[in-house]
Amino acid sequence: MLENIQFANPQFFWLLLLLPLAIVWYVLKRKKETAPLKISTIKGFKAGGSVLPRLKPILFVMRLLAMAALITAMARPQTLDISSRTKTTRGIDIVMALDFSSSMLAKDLKPNRLIALKEVVAEFIKNRPNDRIGLVAYAGESYTPIPVTSDKALVLNTLKQLDFETLRDGTAIGMGLATAVNRLKDSKAESKVIILLTDGVNNTGVIEPLTATELAKEYHIKTYTIGLGTNGMAMTPVAYNPDGSFRYGMQKVEIDEKLLKDIAQETGGKYFRATNNRKLEEIYEEINQLETTEIEEFKYYNYDEKFRPLALLAGALLFIELMLRYTVFRSFV
Template sequence: MFENIEFANPEFFWLLLLLPVAVLWYFFKRHEQNASLRISSIQGFAKEGILPRLKPVLFVFRLLALAAIIVAMARPQTEDISTRTKTTKGIDIVMAIDVSSSMLARDLKPNRLAALKKVAADFIKKRPNDRIGLVAYAGEGYTKTPITSDKSIVLNALREITYGQLNDGTAIGMGLATSVNRLKESKAISKIIILLTDGVNNSGFIEPQTAADLAVEFDIKTYTIGLGTNGNALSPIAYNADGSFRYGMRQVEIDEELLKDIAKSTGGRYFRATNNEKLEEIYDEINKLEKTEIEEFKYYKYEEKFRPWVLLAGALLLIEWVVRNTFFKSFI
């Protein structure tokens, strides 16, 4: 009966405490409700019928009517809530991913590139209100997908990123400059680049510092991530006869000073990921640092349900009045 029902004035339910008081009053005063007649003998009167014994039913009708009135005063109602969200501060993000051969190193499981794609996919899914684009770079850089709000397109493009699509090498300047180019005309209040690499800048015709200066000019914040364990890592060192990679231990070389300078000059931060867990923590931290402001509007629609209780109380009082003035008229 009261499913999904709320009460606007539940304090009126305290009046229900009057009901047991009324019952006690009726119990002690019931014999005073009828007029009495003293006679010497009742042998000449017919035996009392069942009707007088039903007289307390009238009091029950009044009691139920009072309870219904109290429920009506508490104002039962249903509430329909509709919400609308408005993004008040959108963020445009470009993820620049190193796809050089060193990204196939196996210090992260199953390798650096596969580990990154998994973590990056989780990051993308956590940004439903932002536009995201992908840039891949090795010896050169290119836009895998422009910034878009369609996350399915971004996730599909991320899955398609593999080694061998570009000439080998690590062109950090090219990767950063290509990312800046995707964001320079963005109208978003906040523009972010997440640049990940596992090496040193050794190719490309744009210097990393030049690309960083462009990011500063267009007010683009850059978070940089150095990927790779400390020390040696099992990495591709040569090709086998069948074209597959031959793996061997190689020293991990990451130009951390360069990455720190890029992050500092653009207002971002530098992170170092030495294993899968650390990489996940870094993307989670970036996700917390760059929050999209969402404004939520709630609309409430109330439907009053007190009228049936008022009608019930009126019906009970009417029945009580009719019964009192018909069946019990000779007794009251």
């Protein structure tokens, strides 16, 4: 209960230092309240002793409590309820063009490139609650499993279901980029972004990557490119076994970094190289920071004042103290 209380004027608590001074003053003054009287014997007073003089300090205690309550009331105890409402003032439409070729099963990332990518992309999507996001999958061809939408649950579920077997094998970077551009070209968002990831070189497709890059420039679509794969050799699918599973072998990791850098530079984006799981996470975290959504936040403060009960308590104590002083304890004042 008390952890929600705050004080608007805590400086009034300095007045509590007056209470010890009042106690000292009362102790010194009490010794002088009764005039000394010399008599030869006190036998006549022993049987008629009264308890009221011993209870008289209660009046002072009540006054001290009243002062403490009044000082606390002056400090204005209150509870604060803050409610907020946010309004997105600058939305971003993002299309993530992801390579789903069989080489994405390479095991240089754990447990493989594709699973590691899905986990990182899913986290990126969760961290963009105010933006619309769409997915483009490409390998030897490209398609749009889900257009830009604000339904993050639908995007995450679609991402989970995507697999390398969905498309003909190959790496059509130009078609993946062009499809992503087509998803964004009619967008009304103030900022349009493509995040294109691949682990290879463009080796198929009817649209050249540089042609797709010109389309992105024409529609003012910024493109971030990511090359995925370790430096050197990686355990990669090289053939099929008789049972239909992949046979793995060590293959040199080949990524057309020059092409990816050119795409990013021409569209105002940035190129990244992800050589392991942690680096891939850091890249998406950096993109998340680079592409921030402007949000306007309105806060409403509701103060509930708590000083009134304390002020009433102080008044009641003072009233009772005065009544007792001039009634019950009147003969001793």
